[in-house]
Amino acid sequence: MKKAILVAIGFILYGAAMWYYLMHGAQADLPVQFRGSAADPTMFMNDRQLKLSYDFSRIKDWIYFLSVPLEWLIYLLVLGFGISKKMRSTVKEVTRFSVIHTALYVLLLSFLSWILTFPLRYYSYTISRDYHISVQPFKGWMKDSLIDFWVGWIFTVLTVLVIYFFIRKSKKKWWLYAWLISIPFTIFMYFIQPVVIDPLYNKFYPLKDQVLKEKILTLAERADIPASNVYEVNMSEKTNSLNAYVNGIGSNLRIVLWDTTLDKLNDKQVLFVMAHEMGHYVMKHLYQNLIGAIILSFFGLFLGSRIYSWAISKWGKRWGIKGLSDIAGLPVLLLIFSLLSFVAGPVENAVSRKAEKDADRYAIEMTKNPDSAVGAFQQLTISGLSEVNPPKLVKFFLYGHPTMLERITFLDSYKHKYEPKELEKAKKQQR
Template sequence: MTERSKAGGRPRIAASVTAAGLFGAVAVVLAMTTPWNPLPGHVPGGRVEPDPALDFSPSEIARSKAFDSAVNPPAYTGLVVGLVVIFALGFTPLGARFIGWVTTRTHRRPHPPRGDDPPHPPERLRLRLWRIIVATMALTTVLRVAGLPFDVWSESVLRRYGLSTQSWPSWLVDQLKSLGVTWVIYTIALLLLYSVVRRFPRYWWTGAAAGGFLLVVLVSFIYPIAVEPVFNKFHSLPEGRLRTDLLAMAERDGVPVEDVLVADASRRTTSLNAYVSGFGSTRRIVLYDTLLKSPPARVESIVAHELGHAKRDDVLYGTLVGALGIAGAMCLLYLLMTSPRLLSRAGVAPTGPPAPTGPRASTGPPGRGRSGGAADPRSIALVLALVAAGTQVGAPVQNLVSRRIEARADAHALNLTRDPATFVSMQHELSVRNISDLNPDGMEYLLWLTHPSGPDRIAMARTWARMHHVPEPPPLR
């Protein structure tokens, strides 16, 4: 092995070790901090097993099954088609050819070079940035268009079951807003990534890992004030008994909450929901305006759940663990994007030799004169395909951890309100109004479910009642 090949292998070894260390750290953190048993301790009479028939009428169960059967086909088909499209673009030369075609037809030089002279360095930089921007917007648009028929199909199901209140023009505007947000986030991320790749061709994984970590934290922090208002209008919960009781409950719980916001969700849905987002100065507890029509005790129960997230800083925890995982993913991305076989399969030439010296040589820093490889904007399709694959692989773990964290927030709500009967009635109302799946199968748990099912949450409330020697909520039927 030559000295040059040894030197070329050192970054890959370092990236491999770092990726293994970061993923190992994520695994250890999740194993040690995930609340695998949110209700530890002895349960007199044993734990209550979930049983939809105890609390849901036959017609409610039948409606849930019918809705699940109607909404699953577009969800599964859309997922498969989306993966097929991005994998076809990323793992074959189709994506590189498409990017080459679209960037060639959209770029217009303000001052064409004379004769055979290459573009000057500032123009080369503008050209590279323009190609990245155009490629990112074109690819994400193609993916959105490919999934649009299935989104329309899903929206039709929601309308048929009374869950959607939007007109088609309003729905289309939301789709365009979502695409615009995707353009902004992906463009910024890819511009930063490809800048690091060109600046540090051998060790770009270090900058990408650090930048990915920081970008995830930044996006999570600013999301409530920069992205959420794009889709909803928010106002403070009006003065009154409910607001006073909710803020008093937060104070009693030791959770600093300056305000409780209400989102105008009713303009697009009839479903009930509440959530907590952001952290630090951007943390907020948000209620859907549809939820305010529920009895105050039920609203307090669901806000107590959100206070559980806030007290445990679940958003910050998830952000930091996710950022750590992204940092490891950037190291893995480096290993894959420096594979000559994978690059060739994607229609991107491996990194070429340094640019020639002489009067036409680049005056930029060493390494920037290399062509092809991960620095080639045509590899963006491959990057997006690898991101899609990684996201799909990690989804079951994320969903599993999320369900346990949600169960811990449920336990917090029960400890705070000490009212399992209201908790049960609230979960019943949520499940019926949202037409939740009352008996999800294994595939749905793996791919979609970030929360326990309604019957699971109701069974947990009855288990909590047994543990704390309070009256166990009777069946609702």
């Protein structure tokens, strides 16, 4: 109990330190050379928007930096207080079938975690509502949260069943067999995501604006993307933020626009955004992400298996865990994978930022319209209350995209390449 109190005090002090850093200590002033440029937020945001952007971004960043260690603390709490072994004993009293034991144990652990993290997730939701990023009623937010819970439970049960099956078969090579099974499963998930998972949360329908649809499909044809339709999704029921994407593989490829993007961007800006998303497809980023996920899972499972064996041998008896194949050890495994994912996050972010910049380059070279490109990102900044130049620590851990400062500055530099040609073309048309 004393250790638990000390851990709780440590977590509170950590939260206070992160709050001070983000609100007062972090340096994120715009460099002098960019002041007055297209990337300077004072050039396209009013004082109120600047204030809201700063406050909203820093609070959301703080919530992230709290949520990650909170997950770790929950797993340690479940282990340290003997809750895991009690849940194992409880589910074994229900039935003699091990598959049901696993499903019920995962349900209890997931529910406990869901309850303990609910206050922070609800606070994040209310902040988004207060700053008018989210417009989703509480009922709709709860519905999505419950869908998240049950979808997550199903996939966790399947994953745990596979992992513990192989642990029982081979305590040394279970990670390799689990990884081999994960490959077709990961590919399958990429394939069904647009047509099975995404529609659980939102309604998708063909783009209503036929003129814009033809422009986008023409752009797709130029990019050699085999798309016959463009989809619109009713995100305005939930948010004021903007987005668009191309996802799925094979016959399930989808070009999707949020209706908020259609409402707040003009056609040229939308075409730039879509050209960016198409750039991901053309440069095979979707398949690179798939391969990257498979490679990372290989190393994650390998390292995880080694750390798991060490942790069980060192603390297993204290936690009431009878061996590697004991379901009561699941919080240990989840804690390890969460820690490994956190460590790998900055590397994944760096790779993602490179891909995003390549997609920006592809889009600007396809559309040849720097003004629309810059205008699109300025509007994205306003609508999402994004911080143009976030603190380095935030960028390191959270940013899978270049900062708005980097993106707008990069795209604005293309004015020297394309604007003279466009002006000359306009003059000829006037003559």
